[in-house]
Amino acid sequence: MTLEVRDLAYAYPDGTQALFGVNLTIARGERVALLGPNGAGKTTLVMHLNGILTAGHGLVRVAGLQVGKETMGEIRRRVGLVFQDPDDQLFMPTVREDVAFGPANLGVRGAELDRRVAEALDRVGMRDAIDRPPHHLSFGQRRRVAVATVLAMDPEILVLDEPSSNLDPASRRELAEILKNLDVTVLMVTHDLPYALELCERALILSDGVIAADGPTRDLLADEALLTAHRLELPYGFAIPASGT
Amino acid sequence: MHVPDGFFTATVSIGAAVVAAAGVGVALRRAKQELDDRTAPMAGLVAAFIFAVQMLNFPVAAGTSGHLLGGALAAILVGPYTAVLCVAVVLLVQGFFFADGGLTALGVNITLMGIVTAAVAWGVFRLITRVARNRAAIVAGSFVAALVSVPVAALAFAVLFAIGGTAPIDAGSVAAAMGGVHVLIGIGEGLITAVTVSSVLAVRPDLVYGARGLAKPLVLRTATGEQVVTAPEEPQAKPIRPFLVGAGIVSLLLAGVVSFFASGSPDGLERVAEDKGFLGQAGDHLFGGFALADYGDVGGIPVGVAGVIGVLITLAVGLGIGYALRRRRKVTT
Amino acid sequence: MGAGHHHQLFRAGDTVVHRLPPQCKLVAVVAFAVVVVATPRERFWVFGGYLLLLAAVAAVARVPARFVLRRMVVELPFVLFAFAIPVIGLGERVTFWGISLSVDGLWASWNILAKATLGVIASILLAATTEPRAMLLGAQRLRMPQLLVQIATFMLRYLDVVLDAMRRMKVARESRGFQARNLRQAPVLAKSAGALFIRSYERGERVHLAMLSRGYTGTMPIYREISADVGQWLTAAALPVAAAAVLFLS
């Protein structure tokens, strides 16, 4: 078992409570989609997975390690988080420095660092942009570099917050190809249901701060009443026959 | 108010640079306590915000417009030390990247717009919010603090100018003109600062440094309906004393350094030139009389008088400190 | 106020000036500005010499005069102020075309205009030949405190993002008929400023979180160092040394 969340509740400092007791378990090598409408608490949950937010109540465990002050360094090495807005993630002046930031914080230096940076950028097909400032890249390119910044840290679990949002169809497809070819545990937050179906065999629905459903993606998406109850819907003209038929 | 090169003599510029460096040094150490390891990214974004906000022009009166200086706003939103850093970085970037504000005048600019503005604004704000700690007091305090900070910075400029300015203008009229215009600008600054602070208070009260301690306790409900209450983070009651003492030292330093250089001796480099005879020619030709005019006596005000004005301002700050400290002792004991 | 995107300040090129390490250029420009400011104002020809020196630098760096002139508008407010000094100045007066002007004021006005202009041109040339990122690395090499360098780095990275947000808010205001005419409209601007602060600050929080999630513990890893050799320092020193030579030898 790689990732375990128990009874997680959390309220922001301004008093808004976002999570009301979340329970979930993800095994090594699984690809899981976390579905849910806007404001369901998906981003808030994701921020707990590598200790950026710390549980108000309940606990998070990664590979048996409980997220807490002492384990923070180890947890952040194992769990890589790709933020929703690549402008938040790419804060350094050049792509090279940005991708190097993570491994350099892990103590990697010199030629090994250069190798990691080049390799991570190769995996997302952005090697040519290595010396460009991130804010000169297109949105889709920035999203890919954002994935590279996390891959360079060699994480065991990759957590992506709405990776397909704001992408044009071609960039969306390119990113899907990249994600399919990674062999790490993936938790992908999205309300792009076809994307979840394409990339993840299992899905969770987070609604009003609790997990409302958990099962094979295909089954959840075929249950129209379930989707409607949680403000989710498939794109027009898109239908999924229930599995086993 | 971005002073260019050539406005002040080289010695005053260097003296102000020393003061600015000392002030920024103190701020560097203290800002980490205001924001811990968030300092760099947060202050960077706040600096970008101040840079942007300085482009907001607001009409003052009949055809003139002012723009926000932002020092007071920054002090209330992120704390005085972080504010000094933000404004200093904004000025450095404006000087080196945008050629806005002279490189040799950076010391003067940072001292006036960063240190003096933030110190005055924070001092005034603390004095007001000490009396009453609620939203209205914070908004009112922001208004007064920003309003006062602008003309005081302008007066500090006038004092510097009387001592080490390069133009023969009556120091009194500089002070009057600068003060007058800047009271108007200060009203604009105060209004914008107060409304800005109030609109941030409405949405994210936890972001307003000057409003720490107003947070309510957090109530968490779990899936089973049980309630967990966490006390709000203690608004670490940071004593105002070190801040005011620091501000006092900086202003003393300012007065000291500046009046020392203004003691009637020519500018350092000019003096070298003179000793070596380069200025000999200038000394007895037609312009010689004017050339030396700004050494002994500036614009009709003897330097001594200007120095006294500076010291008086410093004293007033000092009295404010004493007052604040006494009030504080009463509260804490 | 120098509005606009900061990448328009830099003109890519491959000249001696562009290739100089940034720390050398920073020191050279500041030293030059100090020499200019310390020059007695009655030495007309010396200021002409300085201008020629800057023109030579611009020529070597292939920065066109048009570019420099266009960027010199930042100086404008103080040009206006400088023109006012002779009118309000004290002391002996002369009459020019019926206007009574202070002689000393004329000198002061000339002093400020000459020195401010030379300083502005020097900074424009520095920014035109030095990438913003390199400038920060140079400042770091010159032992500017780490924290200040970092703050400036983040500021430059997000300046365009924040300015864009501000422009969008302005468009949104104006497309609904708003115009800032007098002080009474200030509250509307202030509300935008408040919203802009929240956006900037929350962006700062998210950036901090993104940094934490990649192992940030309070210090930035230093990834790139630019070192300078003696030859480069000497090349950069040419500007301030030549200026000092003009001052002392003329």
Ligand SMILES: Nc1ncnc2c1ncn2[C@@H]1O[C@H](COP(=O)(O)OP(=O)(O)O)[C@@H](O)[C@H]1O
């Ligand atoms: N920094 C914050 N401060 C206060 N409330 C927040 C903050 N971030 C999110 N929220 C609130 O928490 C809830 C969950 O938000 P979020 O986790 O971002 O949802 P999602 O990612 O599913 O759209 C929302 O009601 C949102 O308004």
Ligand SMILES: [Mg+2]
């Ligand atoms: Mg979200």
